[in-house]
Amino acid sequence: MPAPLLHVTTSPALPQAADAVVIGGGIVGVCTAYYLARRGVKVALVEKGRIGAEQSSRNWGWCRQQNRDARELLMATASLALWEAMAGQIGQDVGFRRCGLHYLSNDEAELAGWARWRDFARGEGVVTHMLSAAEAAERGRATGKAWKGGVFSPTDGIADPERAAPVIALGTLALGGSVHQMCAARGLELEGGRVAAVVTEAGVIRTRTVVMAGGAWASSFCRQLGIRFPQASIRSSILAVGPGADLPDALHTSQVSTTRRGDGGYTLAISGKARVDVTAQQMRFATSFLPMFFKRRKSLAPGGLQGLRSGHETLRRWRLDASTPMERMRILDPRPDHGQIAETLRRARALFPALADVPVTAAWAGYIDSTPDGVPAIGETNIPGFILAAGFSGHGFGIGPGAGHLIADLVTGTAPILDPRPYHPSRFDQSSWGKVAEF
Ligand SMILES: Cc1cc2nc3c(=O)[nH]c(=O)nc-3n(C[C@H](O)[C@H](O)[C@H](O)COP(=O)(O)OP(=O)(O)OC[C@H]3O[C@@H](n4cnc5c(N)ncnc54)[C@H](O)[C@@H]3O)c2cc1C
Numbered sequence: 524m525p526a527p528l529l530h531v532t533t534s535p536a537l538p539q540a541a542d543a544v545v546i547g548g549g550i551v552g553v554c555t556a557y558y559l560a561r562r563g564v565k566v567a568l569v570e571k572g573r574i575g576a577e578q579s580s581r582n583w584g585w586c587r588q589q590n591r592d593a594r595e596l597l598m599a600t601a602s603l604a605l606w607e608a609m610a611g612q613i614g615q616d617v618g619f620r621r622c623g624l625h626y627l628s629n630d631e632a633e634l635a636g637w638a639r640w641r642d643f644a645r646g647e648g649v650v651t652h653m654l655s656a657a658e659a660a661e662r663g664r665a666t667g668k669a670w671k672g673g674v675f676s677p678t679d680g681i682a683d684p685e686r687a688a689p690v691i692a693l694g695t696l697a698l699g700g701s702v703h704q705m706c707a708a709r710g711l712e713l714e715g716g717r718v719a720a721v722v723t724e725a726g727v728i729r730t731r732t733v734v735m736a737g738g739a740w741a742s743s744f745c746r747q748l749g750i751r752f753p754q755a756s757i758r759s760s761i762l763a764v765g766p767g768a769d770l771p772d773a774l775h776t777s778q779v780s781t782t783r784r785g786d787g788g789y790t791l792a793i794s795g796k797a798r799v800d801v802t803a804q805q806m807r808f809a810t811s812f813l814p815m816f817f818k819r820r821k822s823l824a825p826g827g828l829q830g831l832r833s834g835h836e837t838l839r840r841w842r843l844d845a846s847t848p849m850e851r852m853r854i855l856d857p858r859p860d861h862g863q864i865a866e867t868l869r870r871a872r873a874l875f876p877a878l879a880d881v882p883v884t885a886a887w888a889g890y891i892d893s894t895p896d897g898v899p900a901i902g903e904t905n906i907p908g909f910i911l912a913a914g915f916s917g918h919g920f921g922i923g924p925g926a927g928h929l930i931a932d933l934v935t936g937t938a939p940i941l942d943p944r945p946y947h948p949s950r951f952d953q954s955s956w957g958k959v960a961e962f
Pocket residue numbers: 546547548549550551552569570571572573574575576577578579580581582583584585586587706707708709736737738739740741744759760761849853854888889890891912913914915916917918919920921922
């Protein structure tokens with residue numbers, strides 16, 4: 524069963540020209556298009572499948588500062604304020620609430636790590652509260668268990684993955700931008716070495732600025748242009764249950780994590796657990812990803828061959844006048860790991876007695892695209908006018924608004940909302956040993 528998603532109607536005609544073209548209608552692409560359209564930039568957003576249908580509707584919906592790496596914390600904080608403003612600006616609900624996030628644990632080392640992060644975050648102006656055993660038991664009373672302690676991050680929140688990307692795309696349309704679904708970008712035309720046009724399956728759009736926000740497909744697209752972007756995806760499997768239990772809005776434990784959904788049901792997942800499906804691209808970038816895979820080795824397990832068939836990490840070169848792998852795989856919808864789905868449900872029901880009779884409503888998987896250091900790649904490539912914005916490494920939903928705002932700043936040459944330098948893709952020319960995101 525795929526992740527549920529609100530539908531967006533496509534604009535009637537592809538424009539012949541635009542000030543900027545955004546490739547990819549996930550949260551990063553829609554936020555970029557939205558913040559460009561708000562500045563009066565004529566923007567066209569092209570999406571090979573449906574708005575939000577890949578990672579951006581398949582996630583938990585957490586918008587967190589808690590446990591963020593120092594390089595992403597400012598973007599997370601900026602994003603929370605942007606999320607908060609969005610519903611009022613667009614006039615439709617993106618499902619965002621600053622409900623705070625709960626983390627509970629019986630592991631002293633884990634609690635000590637959270638306390639270290641609390642001390643670091645305090646210096647950055649972010650408040651988070653360590654919970655005593657009594658406070659943790661009170662906040663985690665739905666579990667009926669004792670806890671050694673925990674964390675509550677009151678300024679964090681959740682948004683609704685079913686609605687967010689589609690509603691922001693609708694906001695872009697209302698501001699005069701255009702949105703084109705079932706419209707894969709096949710490549711670029713260059714003039715004098717800089718971007719001159721985007722070639723899509725439906726025609727050519729002349730433009731001097733292109734943002735590649737294609738999620739797990741970004742590296743294979745870059746490869747057509749001679750750009751090396753080390754990127755790898757892992758497959759994460761999660762499920763949803765219907766309403767009927769009364770759990771905290773967002774709760775993490777090492778056993779299972781739960782998030783209240785827009786319909787009153789819950790998303791259930793095991794944090795960090797994922798499978799690595801072999802692909803040609805993973806072989807190519809294996810050395811770059813050694814530090815990442817080494818650091819996360821306890822969470823990752825070998826997968827299967829479905830990544831080879833889905834085409835997102837192909838090393839093939841394609842032509843601009845013929846169908847490409849993107850048109851053959853409109854929506855990357857990998858098969859979930861049924862063993863992990865069953866284990867997640869078992870753990871959730873063991874932890875929360877109220878879930879015992881609540882039925883499963885959906886189960887799905889998503890490919891999470893990552894960079895070698897677990898921090899996104901945002902910045903202009905060596906092709907003037909071609910900006911890369913991908914590799915959000917499992918954090919892109921929450922920080923999508925901040926990333927989109929920053930990219931719009933880079934495109935329009937306005938003062939950036941935050942320092943873009945930590946995100947520039949040129950850092951992948953060096954090894955990532957010792958630089959993999961801590962949290
Ligand atoms: C199970 C799971 C749980 C997660 N939980 C969280 C969470 O709680 N909080 C959080 O912050 N993040 C979470 N994430 C990560 C988050 O979902 C992603 O980082 C984020 O959605 C990435 O957004 P994106 O726009 O870069 O990519 P995507 O949402 O994948 O969008 C990319 C889009 O580009 C399109 N595309 C690609 N190539 C082309 C092309 N050539 N032409 C046209 N269109 C193209 C694709 O069809 C796709 O729709 C989770 C992810 C998963 C899978």
